[in-house]
Amino acid sequence: MPRSRPGNVIRIRGSRVHNLKSVDVDIPRDALTVITGVSGSGKSSLAFDTLFAEGQRQYIDSLSAYARQFLDSLPRPDVDLIDGLAPTMAIDQKPGSASARSTVATVTEIYDYLRLLYARVGTPHCGECGAAISRQSVDAIRDSLCRLDEGAKLILMAPMVRGRKGAHREVFQTIRQAGLVRVRVDGQLHLLDEVPELAVRKNHTIEAVVDRLVVREGFESRLSDSLTLALRLGDGLVSASIQSDDDQWRDTIYSTAMACIECGASIEEIEPRTFSFNSPYGACPECDGLGVIDAGETTRVCPTCEGGRLRRQAMSVTIDGRSIVDLVAMPLNDVDRWIGSLPPKLSTLHRRVAEPISAEVSKRLQFLDRVGVSYLTLDRGAQSLSGGELQRVRLATSIGSGLVGVCYVLDEPSIGLHPADHDRLIQCLRTLQRQGNTVVVVEHDEATMRAADRVIDVGPGAGNQGGQIIASGTPKQIQSNARSLTGRYLAGKDEVPVPDQRRPTEGPALTLHGVATHNLKTITVQFPLGCFIGISGVSGSGKSSLAVDTLLPALAHYLEHGRKLPTGVTTEAQFEKLTGADSIDKLIPIDQTPIGRSPRSCPATYSGVLDEIRKVFASTRESKTRGFSASRFSFNSPAGRCELCKGHGVERIPMNFLSDLFVTCSRCGGKRFNRQTLQVRFKGANVADVLAMTVDEAAEFFQNVPSALRQLESLQAVGLGYLHLGQSSTTLSGGEAQRIKLGTELARKSTGNTLYLLDEPTTGLHFSDVKRLVGVLQQLTELGNTVVVIEHDFDLLAACDWIIDLGPTGGAEGGYLLGQGPPEAIAALDDNATARYLADKLKAARMVKGGV
The missing domain is CATH 3.30.190.20 (Ribosomal protein L1/L10, rRNA-binding domain)
Structure with missing residues (x-):
């Protein structure tokens, strides 16, 4: 019988994907919906692994058998019913197919229009003598x-x-x-x-x-x-x-x-492909269109094309005296102005050709400006973009496509955005929705929640303690819902604490003098030692240029070369000198890169807790009787692993024109180990049982094994108690990978005098997770370490001892030091984007403490 469709909603009934507990929920169509909840509560399972996955499956199944042979066949999500679903499109932060050849221009398709423009209107010049x-x-x-x-x-x-x-x-x-x-x-x-x-x-x-x-x-x-x-x-x-x-x-x-x-x-x-660095007819023959060539363990700019990627013939074609290589190296706002002023300078025939092309390019450039990435250049490599930047570039492309009747699913588009840029992002999401689309956003940002038509709060906890719909309604309804943890923070009933007293910042400091890396304007910056330091500023203002591209290589050079003070240029870093580094003994950068590229890598292997677990099993009487060593309990060891699946736990079955099928290993039942290894038990559990435990379960199980317990408690401290020890690292988000690294470092015995550098550690974190993270970072600082954090989250910035604020804008017009000092000093600055939001946060914290 035909299904009824009561109301203009997407109905999800009985979703059991991952940790979801037979969830029933309605998502309004043609509206903006935010799905939120603590880390690991099941937000992505609902939005991506249920909603988006079913939309993709239905689309692929609608194609002919011939077309399906070129696509992966997708399994149906574990859900009873999804009704009213429109075609779905995900705009996430994963690089996907982005390669060394992908640029902002190619991802947005702007480069296709520019190639056509130069092929039809450009004036070629001789590569030998320069004549027309x-x-x-x-x-x-x-x-x-x-x-x-x-x-x-x-x-x-x-x-x-x-x-x-x-x-x-x-x-x-x-x-x-x-x-x-x-x-x-x-x-x-x-x-x-x-x-x-x-x-x-x-x-x-x-x-x-x-x-x-x-x-x-x-x-x-x-x-x-x-x-x-x-x-x-x-x-x-x-x-x-x-x-x-x-x-x-x-x-x-x-x-x-x-x-x-x-x-x-x-x-x-001259053809459009003449200007394509992905075509042998346009690519520089020396570097094959990459712009760089390998030089041993490093790369250097190609001497033939000087990084332009194209053949000399293509680079010698100009319009109004500018080549396509010159054009894509300009900031987006400058490109927009040049494109807009171009037609009047051309002949009548060329103007008729250029006007429709220029209009399409200008429209896409304006969308990029609206999502807050106007500081980028068109030749910027897609691989060099942060997850948030790449997602916003894709968002601008989707807005420009003009599609209607689509369900867009986004994964935290506010990541990497200063709150001053949030309004523009929200307006872009609204534009997408007003075009006749359904917009579903997995998000933790307060401003995005308050602007949504519907907020769905998933929880109450993470992992097995999550997977339920705690609340669903308007932002005001969520705020007044006593069951919703998110509502408590929106209502101001709970908050990330601001210290009553800051650490002193008048003592020894690490100082970078005359930093001019990328867009930084020869600034001198102080990092008070033994303090919790935040680096703030709008997107593209120079935060990463200061911390990741200058401080990190400069201090690493100092520590690795016998404490010789570096001056001048170190790799990409440009600065005059580094002082005060003699008080630092160790440097630990903690970023969001994956903890492993192989499915074999997992939290247990990266954190080292599996080494301790293997020792425990090797010390049992059964192991000693059989002569098993600790290596026997590794799924990478031929002696202990299941040889049929080689320790993967699954078998791959080729399916002709369908996608390969992965089924549980028939010999080990997915446990990865051979029968002899699994016969060894500790407290009634074998090594496969332990790997199937969450961090919380394992901490209770190994409470009498101090070496393992210390590492497990460190993972709990950073809010990862819900992760399974044997979970594949390829399934972890960037934020989870970063917190595993932080938890691993936290488990090591600290000697103090260590500088920790973190890049946006609040990525993917709920208010309550940020509260826990701030506590961990404060704990690290209390041990005598220096913690430097690049961050946009003002709950975290308000908890810092010292803030370095850069701006006032992104790109060429940014890179200035707007202020450095305690949060109260930064909040008092005039005409400053960070100051406005920081002042509001400090005022709210004082009101909560005062019981207002």
Whole structure:
């Protein structure tokens, strides 16, 4: 029977994905919904692994069997019913297919328009002498070949196909009808009747061999006839393969379309692919379009293209005196101004071509400005973007696409954004929603919650203690819901505590003098030692340039080279000198990079607690009787692992045109270990049982094993008690990976005098998780360490002893030191974005303490 659809909502009934406990929830369509809750409560399981996954599965299943063979087949989420679902699209923070070739321009498709613009309107110049390029006559091509040395051999060919897929049988037929008998296919000469069958899905280059000549007196007449035929078959192009003195054959392309007036050099027809660094017709041959080349263990800028990625021919094409490489290196706002002022400078014909292209580029640039990334440049590599930046670039692209009737699912788009930029982000989400789309956002940001039409609070705890819908309603309804932990923070009934007294900052300090890395304006910055330090500022203001690109390599250089003070330039860092580093004994950077790229890596292996667990099992009577050592209890060891699945716990079954199927190993039942290893038990549990435990469960289980307990309690302290010890590291978020690193460091015995550097540790954290994190960082500082945090979360910044604020904007107009001092001093600054929000946070904290 047809299903009923009461109301304009997406109905989810009985979702049991991961830790969700048969959840029932309604998500309004054509509205902005925020899903929130503590870390690990099941937010992503509901939004991505249920809602988005089912939308993707339904879309793939709607395709033909032929189309499905090129796509991964997706399993149905463990849910009873999802009704009213629109086509879904995820805008997350994962790099996906972003490679070293992906840039802001390519991700947003702006580069496609720029390539078209330069191909149709650009003026080419000679790469040798710089003169403008004009069309070359047949006589000029003949005279160029006649100037070859006496006796030189050449093969005259007509390019028929250049880098296109297909079998091209009709091309070979055309060559045969022209009376020719030889052809060069992909660089190899063949008789026309002996050409092998071409692979349909591969690119091919086919050239008809028109004549084979030797330069001698009287060959001009034959050359002219052959040139005429070659140019006719090749649509104005002819390829001459000339034998050099070293017996090597080198090709030269001649064109009746484009040639240098001054020196006679010929260039190929200018096409959009001429400006593509992903195409062999546009990419720099030295670096293959990457802009850099390997130099041992490091990379350096390609000397041929100087980082421009393109061939000299492409970089010599200009519009209004500017090449495409120059254009993409400009800040987005400058590109928008240049594009807008371009049409009046062009001829009438070129203006008609340029105006619609310029309008599309300008529209996309304005969307990027609205999501707060106008400080980026178009040539910025996608891999160098933070998760939040990449997500906002994708958001701008989605807004520009104009799609309607889509359910967009976003993963914390506010990450990396200063609160001053949140309003613009919220307006972008509203624009997406007003276009006729449903917007579902997994988010912890207070401003985004208050702006939403519906807030869904998942909890009450993490892992097995979560997976329930605690509250669902408007922000005001959530705020007044006594069961909702999120509501308590929105209502001001709970908060991240602000210290009653700051640590003294007048003592020894680490000082970076004259920092000019990237956009920093030769600033001098102090880091008081033994303090909790926050680095704040709007997106692109220079926070990472100061901490990650300057402080980190400078201090690492100092510690690694016999405490020799670095000055000048260290890798990308540009600064005058570093002082006060003699009081630092150790440097520990804790970022959000994955803790392991292999599914074998897990919290137990990274934190080292598995080493202690293996020792416990090796010390049992059963192990000693059998002669088992600690290595026996590693799923990476051939002695202890299941040999059928090689310790993975699953078997891979090829499924022809469907996606590969992964099923639980039939021999070990997914436990990873062989039968003999699993027979060894400690307190009734084998090693596989222990790996299936959460951190909280394992802490209780090993409460009498101090070495293991210390590491488990450290993971609990950073709010990861819900993680399973054997959970694959590939399933962890960036925030979870960072907290595992922090918990691992916390478990080590501290000697003090260590500098910890963290990059946005509040990523993915609920208010209550931030409260716990601040407590951990305060604990590290109390031990005599210095903790430096790049952060936008004002709950954390208000708890710092010292704040370094950069700005006032991002990109070229940022990089100034706006202030450094205790939070109260920064909050008192005039005309300062950070000051406004920090002052409000400190005022609210005082009111809570005063019982107001």
